[in-house]
């Protein structure tokens with residue numbers, strides 16, 4: 125399952141969900157895999173930088 129991990133402190137976080145599924149990474153945004161209408165959101169930050177998306 126995809127996760128977000130901080131490169132600096134190593135903390136882990138679940139990827140936000142949309143339409144009951146984990147969002148996917150695209151062009152440095154998190155997108156819903158189901159529909160373009162759901163829009164996108166920024167990757168959560170930790171320690172002042174975007175977290176690392178791990179598949």
Ligand SMILES: [Zn+2]
Nearest residue numbers: 130133170171
């Ligand atoms: Zn951190």
Ligand SMILES: [Zn+2]
Nearest residue numbers: 142143156162
């Ligand atoms: Zn959605």
